[in-house]
Amino acid sequence: MKVSADLHDLMQRLGYRFQDPRLLRRAVTHASRSGPGGEDNQRLEFLGDRVLGLVMAEALLEADPGAAEGVLAPRFNALVRKESCADIARDVDLGAALKLGRSEQMSGGRRKMALLGDAMEAVIAAVYLDGGFDAARALILRLWDSRIGSVEEDAKDAKTALQEWAQGRGLQPPRYIEAARTGPDHAPVFTIEARLSTGEAESASAGNKRQAEQAAARALLARLS
Numbered sequence: 001m002k003v004s005a006d007l008h009d010l011m012q013r014l015g016y017r018f019q020d021p022r023l024l025r026r027a028v029t030h031a032s033r034s035g036p037g038g039e040d041n042q043r044l045e046f047l048g049d050r051v052l053g054l055v056m057a058e059a060l061l062e063a064d065p066g067a068a069e070g071v072l073a074p075r076f077n078a079l080v081r082k083e084s085c086a087d088i089a090r091d092v093d094l095g096a097a098l099k100l101g102r103s104e105q106m107s108g109g110r111r112k113m114a115l116l117g118d119a120m121e122a123v124i125a126a127v128y129l130d131g132g133f134d135a136a137r138a139l140i141l142r143l144w145d146s147r148i149g150s151v152e153e154d155a156k157d158a159k160t161a162l163q164e165w166a167q168g169r170g171l172q173p174p175r176y177i178e179a180a181r182t183g184p185d186h187a188p189v190f191t192i193e194a195r196l197s198t199g200e201a202e203s204a205s206a207g208n209k210r211q212a213e214q215a216a217a218r219a220l221l222a223r224l225s
Helices: 005-014 021-027 042-063 067-078 082-089 102-106 113-131 133-143 144-151 158-168 209-224
Strands: 176-181 190-196 201-206
Touching: 005 021, 021 042, 021 113, 042 067, 042 113, 042 133, 042 144, 042 158, 067 082, 082 144, 082 209, 102 113, 113 133, 113 201, 158 209, 176 209, 190 209, 201 209
Parallel strands: none
Antiparallel strands: 176 190, 190 201
């Protein structure tokens, strides 16, 4: 199979050369592009989520052999959550290679957290199917390396941390405002703004309000710090 320039460049950024590039093409194909009966990345996303979870669980156990389950669980959640997958996708500019339908392209699909996170999980599955578990594990550990080292900070609940930050400075609790809702009814995307009484604000988008609020709080904390 002849590899398109965008997929070739993505393989370079991933640091993995596919034996069957069709797997990568499928991994970056959103349902809006595939058409009726076409192949999209939804099944690969399902598999990639499980592969990522196993690798992260193993990595956390190795990194801290004495940690209890109650300590490991929030670290695990921080590493595998959709926002983290989307951040990794942005690191490798996965959005540039996404195959999207016209409606998703027009609505900024290449930047949407949910689409990027799903595609990143699908890419993990594609590597797993193409090169086996060891190849997928190597890819994940390479891409997630810095986040594994800083996971203790990431594991904190962002909304709680932002509220504590505000209270510690005598401010009112942050407000969370739904700035927009886009996408179809079966797969909405919420944009939430986290705002302090002093006027500082950041917004984020996700497939449900809770995730969007957490992401907005995390973005505002990052700016404040």
